[in-house]
Amino acid sequence: MVFNSLHFLIFLPVVIFLYFSIPYKWRWLLLLFVSYYFYMCWKAEYAFLIVLSTSIDYLCGLQMSKHEDKKKRKPWMILSIVMNLSVLFLFKYFNFFSDSTRVVFDSLNIFYNVPEFKLLLPVGLSFYTFQAISYTVDVYKGTAKAEKNFGFFATFVAYWPQLVAGPIQRKEDFLPQLKQNFDFDYDRVKQGLIRILYGFFKKVVIADRLAIFVREVYNQPGDHGGFAIILATWLFAIQVYCDFSGYCDIAIGSSRIMGHNLRENFKTPYFAKSIREFWERWHITLTQWVRDYIYIPMGGSKVSFPRMLFNNLAAITIMGFWHGANWTFIMFGFVHGSFIVISRIWDRYFPKINLPTLLPKAKWLTNFLLMFWIFNLTCIPDIFFCSRNINESWIIIQSIFNQPDTTWALINSSSSAGSTPSVIEFWLALFFVAILLYTDYNLYTNKDVTIEKRIAAKPVYLRWGFYVLITVLVSWFAVTTDSVFIYFQF
Amino acid sequence: MKKLFLRFGLLVLIVLVLSQIAIIAMPFSWGNIRLNSKYESYVENSDQYNTLFIGASTTYRHINPVEFDSIVNAERPELNIKSYNFGIPANRTPQSVYMLENLIKYDKSNLKYVVIDLSELTKMGADNLHKKEMIFWYTPNNIFDVMKASWESEKGITKKVSVPGLHAFSFCEKSLMVGMGTAMVQQATGMNVDERTLGPDKRGFYSLDQEMKDDPDGDLAVRYSELRTPDTIAYRTKRCQFLFDKYENATVNPNKTIEKNLTDLINYCEQNDIKLIIMLSQRLGDRYEYLIPLFNQLPAENRIGFQDPSAYPMLNERENLFDLAHLNAPGAKIFTEIFVGEFLQRIDMQNGIQPAEIAQPDSLMIIQNTSADDSL
Numbered sequence: 126m127v128f129n130s131l132h133f134l135i136f137l138p139v140v141i142f143l144y145f146s147i148p149y150k151w152r153w154l155l156l157l158f159v160s161y162y163f164y165m166c167w168k169a170e171y172a173f174l175i176v177l178s179t180s181i182d183y184l185c186g187l188q189m190s191k192h193e194d195k196k197k198r199k200p201w202m203i204l205s206i207v208m209n210l211s212v213l214f215l216f217k218y219f220n221f222f223s224d225s226t227r228v229v230f231d232s233l234n235i236f237y238n239v240p241e242f243k244l245l246l247p248v249g250l251s252f253y254t255f256q257a258i259s260y261t262v263d264v265y266k267g268t269a270k271a272e273k274n275f276g277f278f279a280t281f282v283a284y285w286p287q288l289v290a291g292p293i294q295r296k297e298d299f300l301p302q303l304k305q306n307f308d309f310d311y312d313r314v315k316q317g318l319i320r321i322l323y324g325f326f327k328k329v330v331i332a333d334r335l336a337i338f339v340r341e342v343y344n345q346p347g348d349h350g351g352f353a354i355i356l357a358t359w360l361f362a363i364q365v366y367c368d369f370s371g372y373c374d375i376a377i378g379s380s381r382i383m384g385h386n387l388r389e390n391f392k393t394p395y396f397a398k399s400i401r402e403f404w405e406r407w408h409i410t411l412t413q414w415v416r417d418y419i420y421i422p423m424g425g426s427k428v429s430f431p432r433m434l435f436n437n438l439a440a441i442t443i444m445g446f447w448h449g450a451n452w453t454f455i456m457f458g459f460v461h462g463s464f465i466v467i468s469r470i471w472d473r474y475f476p477k478i479n480l481p482t483l484l485p486k487a488k489w490l491t492n493f494l495l496m497f498w499i500f501n502l503t504c505i506p507d508i509f510f511c512s513r514n515i516n517e518s519w520i521i522i523q524s525i526f527n528q529p530d531t532t533w534a535l536i537n538s539s540s541s542a543g544s545t546p547s548v549i550e551f552w553l554a555l556f557f558v559a560i561l562l563y564t565d566y567n568l569y570t571n572k573d574v575t576i577e578k579r580i581a582a583k584p585v586y587l588r589w590g591f592y593v594l595i596t597v598l599v600s601w602f603a604v605t606t607d608s609v610f611i612y613f614q615f
Numbered sequence: 616m617k618k619l620f621l622r623f624g625l626l627v628l629i630v631l632v633l634s635q636i637a638i639i640a641m642p643f644s645w646g647n648i649r650l651n652s653k654y655e656s657y658v659e660n661s662d663q664y665n666t667l668f669i670g671a672s673t674t675y676r677h678i679n680p681v682e683f684d685s686i687v688n689a690e691r692p693e694l695n696i697k698s699y700n701f702g703i704p705a706n707r708t709p710q711s712v713y714m715l716e717n718l719i720k721y722d723k724s725n726l727k728y729v730v731i732d733l734s735e736l737t738k739m740g741a742d743n744l745h746k747k748e749m750i751f752w753y754t755p756n757n758i759f760d761v762m763k764a765s766w767e768s769e770k771g772i773t774k775k776v777s778v779p780g781l782h783a784f785s786f787c788e789k790s791l792m793v794g795m796g797t798a799m800v801q802q803a804t805g806m807n808v809d810e811r812t813l814g815p816d817k818r819g820f821y822s823l824d825q826e827m828k829d830d831p832d833g834d835l836a837v838r839y840s841e842l843r844t845p846d847t848i849a850y851r852t853k854r855c856q857f858l859f860d861k862y863e864n865a866t867v868n869p870n871k872t873i874e875k876n877l878t879d880l881i882n883y884c885e886q887n888d889i890k891l892i893i894m895l896s897q898r899l900g901d902r903y904e905y906l907i908p909l910f911n912q913l914p915a916e917n918r919i920g921f922q923d924p925s926a927y928p929m930l931n932e933r934e935n936l937f938d939l940a941h942l943n944a945p946g947a948k949i950f951t952e953i954f955v956g957e958f959l960q961r962i963d964m965q966n967g968i969q970p971a972e973i974a975q976p977d978s979l980m981i982i983q984n985t986s987a988d989d990s991l
């Protein structure tokens with residue numbers, strides 16, 4: 126089930142109604158049931174993977190809790206990690222490695238006859254696998270206690286709002302909330318609904334509208350050139366942000382209604398003034414996961430400077446590879462990792478050569494230039510992220526310089542609505558992006574404030590003005606063609 | 616929870632009111648760019664036109680107003696016909712009724728003859744959800760009729776519930792203008808027009824082969840190459856004939872609501888001194904099952920039937936077809952010529968002249984004789 130569907134619009138109120146109607150001691154059971162229903166709407170048989178992951182991690186956690194000695198816990202942690210990564214490897218990465226091996230063998234004229242593994246990638250596999258791994262590692266490290274109740278643990282793994290695309294939760298943050306009794310609270314429910322509405326605005330009004338232009342360029346590499354590709358890449362950067370953060374807003378809002386607080390995943394990332402700040406604001410739960418379970422175990426920054434640079438590059442490249450079994454995602458991570466490496470070298474050897482030092486009296490201008498610069502930097506790896514394969518990525522990059530500019534043709538190309546002139550869609554998209562930037566800038570300048578809290582602090586006429594405006598925008602300007610969230614594929 | 620429901624209800628009400636204001640401010644045609652293009656062009660010259668053809672793609676692609684006018688005016692100069700084609704792909708019958716009501720409302724002073732081509736009545740699949748072209752014409756009055764008609768005509772309780780349910784859901788979407796904002800902005804900025812829809816003569820007729828010639832990379836080229844094989848044409852004609860034979864004499868019409876609407880429309884046109892003719896073209900799929908029984912209930916002077924493939928064999932010949940459901944430009948020319956004869960006959964019948972007294976136009980006699988020979 127996807128959030129932007131009629132199915133979900135029926136599912137959500139029914140779940141909320143049932144949730145507040147039953148005694149709180151049974152709510153976990155309801156959540157578990159509806160979470161599996163939510164997942165099984167996509168492909169019922171793949172629910173067994175969640176059951177498998179849940180069962181093994183639960184048992185491993187229980188076994189680890191029986192031992193004080195880390196050495197005795199370790200085999201259980203390894204078992205859990207191996208099992209989780211095996212499933213991930215089998216469903217997500219096997220064909221990639223097999224194909225890559227075939228290419229190498231073919232070039233060496235060696236016969237290679239491993240058949241392709243023809244199975245659909247289970248939706249959200251990377252998310253719940255990482256969540257399960259974080260649980261066993263935390264139990265192993267002693268930073269989290271093993272959950273004794275299988276029902277609560279299963280609900281923690283399968284919790285429907287974040288099951289298929291995060292935000293990735295940590296046991297100590299989230300599982301205790303499942304055991305708490307939350308009564309119906311008007312203000313909290315209202316805040317949840319505002320967050321959901323804002324998520325829909327980002328997804329169906331902005332992301333799906335921008336997708337019309339992005340698809341036009343990236344689905345036909347070589348057909349466009351010049352500034353049109355730069356424009357499409359800018360639009361993709363905003364599309365993927367609105368798509369994923371929109372999803373997270375709906376997940377966070379749905380949870381908030383039921384009383385649960387999910388971790389934030391985005392904090393106005395395109396207002397970052399450095400590449401490292403960008404990663405502190407973009408897909409935060411994954412970045413923190415990679416930091417805690419890959420980067421720090423590799424030595425983090427408490428090693429020699431060259432080793433630290435390697436750790437940075439490796440961790441971000443792995444994070445890129447987490448997105449998908451494709452060289453495009455490896456390149457996406459590698460280019461981002463390279464930017465971080467360069468920024469660290471720059472900070473170490475040229476600390477005084479930076480824009481704020483060069484333009485000390487124009488703070489707003491330096492801020493703007495830095496933000497624009499970082500936004501453009503992040504767009505470079507997005508070319509790989511958005512392309513279907515690495516060859517197409519190169520074609521697209523070359524087309525920026527080799528092909529004649531097709532910006533006007535892109536803006537006027539046919540849209541999802543067929544005969545609808547997309548020049549209207551284009552200007553509408555820019556108008557909605559301007560609204561997004563205004564809202565995000567407000568959130569950026571008021572640190573740690575979420576949209577729903579910001580709205581709640583306004584006088585009643587402004588609050589209602591916002592409700593009406595956002596509802597009208599979502600209703601009237603939703604792109605109603607079927608579309609799934611980009612991060613569902615991961 | 617009560618407070619939440621009340622405030623949520625208030626919010627929906629405000630959005631509903633704003634949506635209705637926006638809808639009222641726009642012309643009836645705004646939700647379909649093809650219709651709107653035709654409507655805007657028609658409005659500019661409405662005082663010239665006295666004859667309208669309203670229907671789906673079979674009207675749009677088959678009746679050439681320029682051809683029609685020239686034949687009719689040659690046969691009956693006193694009628695002084697000037698016609699305009701309002702055919703829109705995928706138009707349903709209730710939508711055609713809606714269009715005519717609005718066109719009469721706009722200006723009925725010059726309107727004398729109207730032909731409505733029967734097409735889909737109430738069918739609504741889930742794949743049509745959210746498509747503004749399918750739902751922009753819903754009004755509180757016609758949605759009730761469409762739902763009632765769906766209930767009457769659909770078979771099996773699942774369909775009886777799901778089809779009206781989809782209509783009801785679409786009506787809610789339309790009432791809140793879900794996904795229709797872009798069309799509204801297009802309308803407001805004068806960009807809700809696609810000149811190509813008007814065809815080369817700017818009279819609303821655009822033959823499929825002309826459109827394919829104008830847009831060689833479009834979908835039509837695929838349709839043309841894939842569907843126009845002799846085998847599929849023969850099968851399609853055979854199937855169409857089979858269904859026609861099966862329902863030819865059907866007298867029990869399950870679509871009482873649509874029948875009543877059409878009868879009311881005939882009366883309404885009569886009151887406004889407009890002669891209304893309801894046409895049934897050749898239709899594929901299971902449409903004959905409900906279209907023929909409905910058609911058979913209409914007064915003889917108000918209906919023209921082309922539903923029998925054996926009666927018009929030339930309309931099923933490969934060289935006159937573009938695809939399985941549509942004629943090409945030469946086919947449309949033949950169809951228009953045949954149509955003129957039938958049209959004049961019905962006009963005469965409505966004027967009290969019996970069919971036996973009516974001489975067929977010479978051109979029609981030649982075509983029918985030729986095709987009879989060909990069919991042997």
